[in-house]
Amino acid sequence: MDFGFSSGDEEFRREARAWLAGHVDGTLDRPTWERTLGKAGWIGLSWGAEGYGNRRLCLTQQVVWAEEYARSGAPARSGHIGENLLAPTLLAHGTEEQRGRFLPPVAAGEELWCQGYSEPGAGSDLAGVTTRAERDGDGTYRITGQKIWTSLAHEADWCFVLARTEAGSRRHHGLTFLLVPMDQPGRIEVRPIRQLTGTSEFNEVFFDGACARAEHVVGGEGAGWGVAMSLLGFERGVSTLAQQIGFAGELGRVLRAAVDSGAVEDPVVRERLVRQWAELRVMRWNALRTLGGSAEAGGAANVAKLLWGGWHQRLGELAVLVRGAAAGVGPVDWSAGAPYELDAAQHLFMFSRADTIYGGSDQIQRTIIAERVLGLPRESKGIKGVG
Numbered sequence: 001m002d003f004g005f006s007s008g009d010e011e012f013r014r015e016a017r018a019w020l021a022g023h024v025d026g027t028l029d030r031p032t033w034e035r036t037l038g039k040a041g042w043i044g045l046s047w048g049a050e051g052y053g054n055r056r057l058c059l060t061q062q063v064v065w066a067e068e069y070a071r072s073g074a075p076a077r078s079g080h081i082g083e084n085l086l087a088p089t090l091l092a093h094g095t096e097e098q099r100g101r102f103l104p105p106v107a108a109g110e111e112l113w114c115q116g117y118s119e120p121g122a123g124s125d126l127a128g129v130t131t132r133a134e135r136d137g138d139g140t141y142r143i144t145g146q147k148i149w150t151s152l153a154h155e156a157d158w159c160f161v162l163a164r165t166e167a168g169s170r171r172h173h174g175l176t177f178l179l180v181p182m183d184q185p186g187r188i189e190v191r192p193i194r195q196l197t198g199t200s201e202f203n204e205v206f207f208d209g210a211c212a213r214a215e216h217v218v219g220g221e222g223a224g225w226g227v228a229m230s231l232l233g234f235e236r237g238v239s240t241l242a243q244q245i246g247f248a249g250e251l252g253r254v255l256r257a258a259v260d261s262g263a264v265e266d267p268v269v270r271e272r273l274v275r276q277w278a279e280l281r282v283m284r285w286n287a288l289r290t291l292g293g294s295a296e297a298g299g300a301a302n303v304a305k306l307l308w309g310g311w312h313q314r315l316g317e318l319a320v321l322v323r324g325a326a327a328g329v330g331p332v333d334w335s336a337g338a339p340y341e342l343d344a345a346q347h348l349f350m351f352s353r354a355d356t357i358y359g360g361s362d363q364i365q366r367t368i369i370a371e372r373v374l375g376l377p378r379e380s381k382g383i384k385g386v387g
């Protein structure tokens with residue numbers, strides 16, 4: 001199945017590839033890399049038409065950029081939460097002032113964002129949020145509570161926070177979507193959570209009377225649930241295809257490792273490798289089929305998440321299996337605080353344990369597919385997956 005790239009798309013592909021080849025060298029820290037991308041106009045590729053982003057690319061060219069980015073070995077983006085989640089949400093629900101204030105720094109790679117949804121008692125069941133935001137006499141909101149698993153909070157300048165503004169409200173009522181500056185010493189504390197991989201991509205975030213301005217409420221007080229759900233709907237499409245380019249690269253490396261170690265002679269390993277290859281093809285066709293969102297109502301995004309989460313986890317297991325006993329060597333240094341060394345296969349194995357949790361766990365995806373696609377009877381309370 002061919003996506004049908006035009007000659008204009010291919011010309012754009014050459015431009016993107018040439019720029020990436022000239023700039024990806026692994027020397028820049030992540031915030032500097034974001035500003036480099038912003039300066040060259042590679043952030044906000046589709047919101048030019050709205051008057052804020054850098055370009056007005058059509059869908060196929062957005063796919064081309066995402067594919068070339070994944071192929072180039074460029075670093076994982078720390079600006080993706082601002083670009084891909086916050087920006088479309090502000091375009092859909094924000095005021096003109098909010099768009100004018102927040103979108104240009106996202107497009108320039110100058111302000112980074114994090115997502116303050118999950119709490120210790122509210123993950124899959126996001127309507128259980130208990131963080132409070134109370135309005136002062138001068139209109140400022142004072143936020144008190146705890147968020148958890150907040151990816152990149154340690155790098156972020158701003159956080160969008162789902163908080164309860166109506167005392168005594170329950171479930172999805174009385175919630176508000178607030179834009180909160182992170183630089184509030186004594187009122188916001190970010191504590192890194194060390195992961196299995198030895199690194200800390202996510203954090204606990206404690207709010208103790210943190211301030212948010214009244215004009216930084218998105219969608220109006222009490223309308224936070226609708227805004228929060230709409231934001232979750234923006235994670236799809238273009239990025240899925242880019243992700244699959246990354247997956248193909250990883251599968252290729254696992255395959256080479258299997259040949260090198262001789263594991264490929266084992267019929268069970270061969271069968272698993274072929275299965276991974278075939279399933280990746282199916283995921284690509286499914287992504288191409290649903291690109292543009294027309295099949296969203298049919299649960300396409302939930303099916304895609306369910307497929308790729310498990311697929312990537314199985315690839316991680318295969319990556320260490322084909323290495324044999326050598327995969328068990330390391331970490332090299334268990335001493336206090338030292339980040340331990342993992343090679344790519346070990347990192348893939350460990351990090352992919354999270355793939356069936358974030359963005360809505362497998363169980364939650366199955367429930368959504370059961371209820372919304374298959375029409376089975378509903379569970380007793382609403383559930384959503386986030387992050």
Ligand SMILES: Cc1cc2nc3c(=O)[nH]c(=O)nc-3n(C[C@H](O)[C@H](O)[C@H](O)COP(=O)(O)OP(=O)(O)OC[C@H]3O[C@@H](n4cnc5c(N)ncnc54)[C@H](O)[C@@H]3O)c2cc1C
Binds near residue numbers: 118
């Ligand atoms: C790498 C990573 C990054 C993340 N980044 C962010 C972020 O930036 N911002 C943010 O807000 N959150 C983030 N999260 C949090 C993520 O959204 C939650 O972990 C996820 O929604 C699950 O919630 P929970 O951890 O509270 O688990 P729980 O909801 O407590 O679930 C525990 C287990 O019970 C199952 N379960 C729960 N309810 C049901 C049910 N009704 N039926 C059947 N099974 C059920 C789940 O599937 C899971 O297996 C991140 C998580 C990870 C792993």
